[in-house]
Amino acid sequence: MKKYDIVVLGGGPGGYIAAIKSSQLGKKVAVVEKDKLGGICLNWGCIPTKTLLSYAKHFQDILRSEDFGIGGIDKSKVYVDIEKMMLKKDETVNKLVSGIHMLFKKNGVDLYNGFGKVIDDHNLDVNGENLSFDNLIIATGSKAYIPNIKGLKESFESGKAINNTGILGLKDKLDTVIVLGNNTYAVEYATFYNAIGTDVTMIFEDKNILPDYDSELSQTLERQLKKSGIKLVNSSDITEVRDDKILVSQKGKEKEFTADKYVVFYGIRPNLSGIENLKLIKDENGFIQTDERLRTNIKNIYAIGDVNGKMPLAHVASFEGVVASENISGIDSKIDYLKIPKVVYSFPEISSVGLTEEEAKLKNINYSIGKFPLSANSMAILKGETSGFVKILADKDMYGEIIGFHIIGNDASNMISEAASVMNLEGTIYDLARVVHPHPTLTEAIVEASLDAIEKPLNI
């Protein structure tokens, strides 16, 4: 029997950071991981998708190289080598995963490779070995949710329907795909396939393609995706998924669609295997209930990352890992989800932190709006990537404090960090309007949007 201050169950971005932080705070820590360190994010999520999207963006840029005064490229000959892309992607993933192994050594974190079965509030079994702990951090992550659509399960079994893991196993370029679902990963894979020349159709139930985002951004993205050739079939019920076709009912009309593969993203459900013995309070979908300190209903047990369903993103999982570790070590700390950014790596990208306009309305906040289109930003113009805008919401009754920040456009992923910092500092649009931004940069649009919320922008 080994005794630990803290055992972390799961070595994804939640678990591995929780372990390192706990060790930095002087605790004796072990991580139990049944598969690969880095979890979904590094192995089948964030890193693979962003690597593939980055390659696909290069492919798109190559196709418009004449716009940059570059000659000698025969567009009809340029092609995407999926097998090579995947190999390159693997190199990146392996480098990052082995990085975590090194971090564990450096920080003195013990790693147990195996399925962890929690025995009770203070004991866990892995490979027949007993680990006892003062505190447990559950970081078991999530698995794909497969809704009860006729034929969908069978389609996964036959290999016709795939999701993030299946996609990464493909060696050939697909001619056609149907993407089922309307969320970040559905949009990202639709973007990827469309960019490399696959014919893409997205089918989903809702009206909006990104219901969790400000509807103005979702709609703008929809227009962009259509413009780039993706077919959108919204407000549609999927009646049946068959290997030869998908049957759909759109506003009373029956339609059929067919493609080489179905790429399916319907959100997630918590991964709870191994913790069945714990009497944890969960929500209706099984996500473990946690408070702003990541505590569960059991005093010495915390749950971080996708398994609590709060905001299933890697950087959230990691920060929750920090917060849980700190609370265990007697440092009182909390997480505020309204100040954490999220990103869709579509072309153009979308990023957001805080309230959408719809949410601000619902909450009856007396808000002002500032907006500025990238079509009036010099850097966007000189790069030839002018679609998108910056949209800022400020609370008029709180000195103009920024409560929502939304960007659609090239490089929105990097730009949103400024918003997150300003919002964490409780900055106002008046502050932001006075911050001189370097010229020429995309971020100048942020100042102009702030000015728009107060009075008038300068460059439009």
Next chain:
Amino acid sequence: MKKYDIVVLGGGPGGYIAAIKSSQLGKKVAVVEKDKLGGICLNWGCIPTKTLLSYAKHFQDILRSEDFGIGGIDKSKVYVDIEKMMLKKDETVNKLVSGIHMLFKKNGVDLYNGFGKVIDDHNLDVNGENLSFDNLIIATGSKAYIPNIKGLKESFESGKAINNTGILGLKDKLDTVIVLGNNTYAVEYATFYNAIGTDVTMIFEDKNILPDYDSELSQTLERQLKKSGIKLVNSSDITEVRDDKILVSQKGKEKEFTADKYVVFYGIRPNLSGIENLKLIKDENGFIQTDERLRTNIKNIYAIGDVNGKMPLAHVASFEGVVASENISGIDSKIDYLKIPKVVYSFPEISSVGLTEEEAKLKNINYSIGKFPLSANSMAILKGETSGFVKILADKDMYGEIIGFHIIGNDASNMISEAASVMNLEGTIYDLARVVHPHPTLTEAIVEASLDAIEKPLNI
């Protein structure tokens, strides 16, 4: 005779923004511009260079397209078409310049196209017409400084030596260039030519290539430039510039260099023609002395932009235009140069705001340092652009307030805006270390660098 509340002399980024802002504040405003609206920045500075650099970056990316799993490109056939690049660049410039014309119409700013000659403190002559004014904003910009090096003047006359205007007139790719000078624009043009395949040698007097930047960044950039094939000849006196060669004395050794063209950047001097009648106080190089409200020694006369030499950058000129307009309109406002970012668009880019480490030492500030290399950042790794780092200086005696922020790396230009915002809000490294940044982004390195200043980063 026409009467104006404010006459702005010069329609560059300083003047045109001053005019728009003044008009928004209810003033009757005229701009006098002898050449093209947008000044150096739009026509021969920021926009042309950044456009060309953006094209050159694409060219570089195309050459490594195999790293992205993209095939079918014959590297030996891909070429840069300078004439086409310049035409594309012109399209961008024309679009932006005509944008300013539209802004003037929209805001009711009168434009006089002609050389403005100031008669006295309240009158100016343009094309024989008299404009009288309550306030004058001098925004006449700068011109290149040509030091007294034997043969350099003649070399400009023969067309062998060129600078930003000359470069933009070239129609052919150069095989070899020598870049004289060590500053942002020397580095940017060296980067451009090197990237498109020209053989580049930089010759300069100092030891460092960017003496105005934190020396750690300057040295890192030097290594990168060398790695990419640029020859650096530093600590060198240029004895003579001839059309067939440049004679150099480096640490007592005589050397000769030759190239197709000499690209020369030795900084700037104020452009004072037209304002000779005003008794303005100037510094030893002729720059008009101004205070933090942009006032000159003459009560109703302000000087903004390059002509005051404070921080000769477009965004500074524009913000000074805002500050001058506000003060004229009775709104007390000031500029703080220590919170304004600056950028070098080299490969990798450099950006910076606030104090360098050398300056912090000189000021005897009790500072702490946080640093994080991009080689440990996932986004940098997946993009294959890992050279560079983030470096943050914090004042230990002022609660860890951030006093200097330095980035070298891909996309450093966009990343520095977050630093500027945080510094304007008097944020500390403790604040920044708690801001959750989206994964995977380059900006995650900012949090890690902050953690490094406090205690330990997580991912290294």
Next chain:
Amino acid sequence: SASENVAGKALATPVARKLAKDLGVDINKVVGSGPNGRVMKEDIIKASKQPSEA
């Protein structure tokens, strides 16, 4: 342009808040010179040098 004090919480920078505490300055009585009346570090330093007006 100093705004009304909302809900007893002065608009101030993080450094100004800490400095006010350490220098014994009542931040709610300081007129801020920053954007929209935000109390800045300098405002607290100035206020601490002035005899307090109760």
